[in-house]
Amino acid sequence: MTRHERRELQRQQRKGQAANQGRRRTFSRALTWAAVVIVLGGAVAGLVALANKSTPTGAVDPVTDQDWTKGPKDAKTVLIEYSDLQCPACRAYLPTLKSLAEKNADKLLVVYRHFPLKQTHRNAELAARFAQAAGKQGKFWEMHDVLFEKQTEWSSEGDPKKLFIEYAASLGLNTDQLTQDADSATIKQEVEGQYQSGLRAGVDATPTFFLNGTRVKNPASPDDFANTVNAAIAAP
């Protein structure tokens, strides 16, 4: 091998080494980024799965003794309403619900659960607590009716407590006890518990109705809704 050839060979080798190194470096860079993407992607997938586990199953909690009900406990048709006392749409359903309950007093169980939309209705939660507290004195439905009927009067009130107490007095409730109960941790928990059960059931608007455990999909009007309920009652 001549000197020239030897030099040429060395140059070739060095070139090869450099290329090798370059390849190795590219590989390690790709590995780094792949690891980052895999770890982050895996984390996101894991979190989505975790959230899915506690995502609304759509299944509504069964009726218990804690619930406010109208009608026979063993009725074949059960209508559960998640509602907000400050929501105008809920108010619009009041006459329909009342007449449904009256006409089918022996066949339909109507259940009311609180779902105060605290974000948009600032007095809704307090109203729910007052209704709940009235229930302690055996007049939940009476308070529920008054609050819906006078909704426009107290909705935009800065301090609606006074009005609530007025309504309660007209129903013959013990207002001192009522005010105390409405502020109690028990009542707060009861309202929150119903709200949470609504979230679990996938409630995202009020009113949301569950007819025999199945969510009633956006009824066009209260009349349309009444037809759906009547059909369920009439079904064999």
Place this chain on the structure above:
Amino acid sequence: MTLPTPSTPPSPPRKWVLFAILGTAFLGFLDATYLTVAFYQRTPLQCGLLGGCDVVTTSRFATVGGVPVALLGSLYYLTLIFMVVAAHDLKRSAFLRIAARLTLVGFVFSLWLTGVQTFVLRAFCFYCLLSAASSTLLFILSFFLPVWRRGRREPEPVV
């Protein structure tokens, strides 16, 4: 606040700082992403420690122009992670400088959000406080990066 005295020429950032930033940002990313996913899926938060999660995450402060703050947080932590990895990969300190400035933004935003929880909503959510803590830690860690102390006029070091 006194910054660490500059060493000349600017040394490359210590490894532990980069790993600490990566780890903290990853934790923040998990936290914020959980909140983001919960926001879009309307999942009730698993909120045992302090309660009040729903009050905070459904308040009017939880979104900025329709975009949930949690999503902004996720993107913030994600960007930080990418900046640190890019700085390591491309050996460019510019990425670290961007990262350091971002931590300042994140810190100020966290202060505001914690203030809102304390004084306006009077309710705390564990996940939001966790994110505030990680943003604060990231801001502190950024002082260990050799990027704050360089004046603008000084020439870029040749790495």
